[in-house]
Amino acid sequence: MYDCDVLEGLKAELDKLCESDPIDLRDSETIVELHRCLARLEAVTTTATAAFDAAGEWDADGARSAAAWLRARCHLPPTSAHRRVRLGRELRHLPATEDAWLAGDIHDSHVSSLVGVRKPATEEALERDEEMLVGEAKKLHFSTFSRVLAYWAQHADPDGTENEAKDNRDKRKMHLSQSFGGMWFGDLVLDPISGAVVDNELRRIERELFEVDWAEARERLGDRAGVGDLARTPAQRRADAVVEMARRSGTAPADGRRPEPLFSVFVGFETLAGRICELANGTVVNPGSLVDWLDEAWIERIVFDGPSRVIDVGVARRIFAGATRRAVQVRDRECFHEYCDVPVEQCQIDHKEPWSAGGPTTTKNGRLACGFHNRRRNRGP
Numbered sequence: 501m502y503d504c505d506v507l508e509g510l511k512a513e514l515d516k517l518c519e520s521d522p523i524d525l526r527d528s529e530t531i532v533e534l535h536r537c538l539a540r541l542e543a544v545t546t547t548a549t550a551a552f553d554a555a556g557e558w559d560a561d562g563a564r565s566a567a568a569w570l571r572a573r574c575h576l577p578p579t580s581a582h583r584r585v586r587l588g589r590e591l592r593h594l595p596a597t598e599d600a601w602l603a604g605d606i607h608d609s610h611v612s613s614l615v616g617v618r619k620p621a622t623e624e625a626l627e628r629d630e631e632m633l634v635g636e637a638k639k640l641h642f643s644t645f646s647r648v649l650a651y652w653a654q655h656a657d658p659d660g661t662e663n664e665a666k667d668n669r670d671k672r673k674m675h676l677s678q679s680f681g682g683m684w685f686g687d688l689v690l691d692p693i694s695g696a697v698v699d700n701e702l703r704r705i706e707r708e709l710f711e712v713d714w715a716e717a718r719e720r721l722g723d724r725a726g727v728g729d730l731a732r733t734p735a736q737r738r739a740d741a742v743v744e745m746a747r748r749s750g751t752a753p754a755d756g757r758r759p760e761p762l763f764s765v766f767v768g769f770e771t772l773a774g775r776i777c778e779l780a781n782g783t784v785v786n787p788g789s790l791v792d793w794l795d796e797a798w799i800e801r802i803v804f805d806g807p808s809r810v811i812d813v814g815v816a817r818r819i820f821a822g823a824t825r826r827a828v829q830v831r832d833r834e835c836f837h838e839y840c841d842v843p844v845e846q847c848q849i850d851h852k853e854p855w856s857a858g859g860p861t862t863t864k865n866g867r868l869a870c871g872f873h874n875r876r877r878n879r880g881p
């Protein structure tokens with residue numbers, strides 16, 4: 501056992517903390533501070549585990565590996581035990597990551613992501629750029645950091661990421677099987693682009709079914725109707741949406757016009773923003789993975805004259821439409837709110853300065869807002 505008062509002291513302090521009334525801990529600064537402490541404890545547990553792993557003490561107990569030892573002694577599920585040992589081993593090659601984690605500036609999810617991009621082909625580049633990436637991890641939303649990291653990996657190992665994209669596409673599969681009792685069970689794996697195509701359409705049909713359910717509840721209960729009064733759960737509506745997709749497919753003429761766009765992807769403006777190649781839902785994709793879809797693609801060009809300024813198409817109207825609408829969508833790509841990262845497809849366009857207060861319908865005065873943040877703002881005094 502660690503021959504020092506430090507751990508005993510920490511345990512005594514933790515006892516006090518755990519005995520406190522959660523009500524006394526609920527202010528926002530304490531919540532942030534507690535999360536930092538949690539990260540620091542995880543970090544030091546991981547580095548200690550790495551040392552334990554390297555010293556081979558687990559061997560004396562007859563365990564097959566450090567992870568097997570952790571599973572038995574700490575009652576961890578296999579995935580958690582393996583992850584802890586793996587992160588510990590990889591941290592030795594990522595000094596800036598280790599420092600930031602021990603300081604509580606980043607969390608285990610950041611560390612996992614950084615470890616995930618370290619491969620023989622990227623080792624050297626990672627050694628060069630680790631500090632910059634950790635800096636981004638400290639200041640960005642996690643989803644934005646993941647995008648930054650995905651672009652970084654594309655640059656560091658273009659061939660590897662192209663192959664990975666192909667592997668992902670090759671992993672696509674679908675099983676639909678009937679059980680003994682006659683019920684059907686499905687299992688579906690899709691690459692990012694195919695998934696976005698299916699997800700977009702499924703959401704669209706589910707939205708239609710929601711409108712039907714909502715109208716029915718309103719008719720039954722009037723203004724009292726709430727989300728809890730709908731005839732179907734969201735999962736039931738999604739299931740019905742899949743069946744509806746099958747019905748529509750059966751009735752659509754084989755030479756009918758394809759709906760467009762099946763998915764949107766933002767590419768280009770290298771000179772302003774570095775490489776951009778991502779689906780409207782924010783998933784970074786490889787340029788190569790677009791090739792399969794190019795013969796069905798139609799292209800829309802948007803001209804930027806600065807990193808965040810699309811050349812305006814300023815027309816006096818209340819609703820954002822056409823090119824103005826598109827310009828805001830392409831520029832922002834996410835809900836404007838600091839605490840939100842709902843992607844463009846699920847956002848509306850909102851006037852920064854309200855129309856009623858004379859705010860113009862221009863890209864400069866427009867921003868993306870999810871339904872929640874749009875309503876919340878309109879509810880204000």
Ligand SMILES: [Zn+2]
Nearest residue numbers: 835840870873
């Ligand atoms: Zn939002």
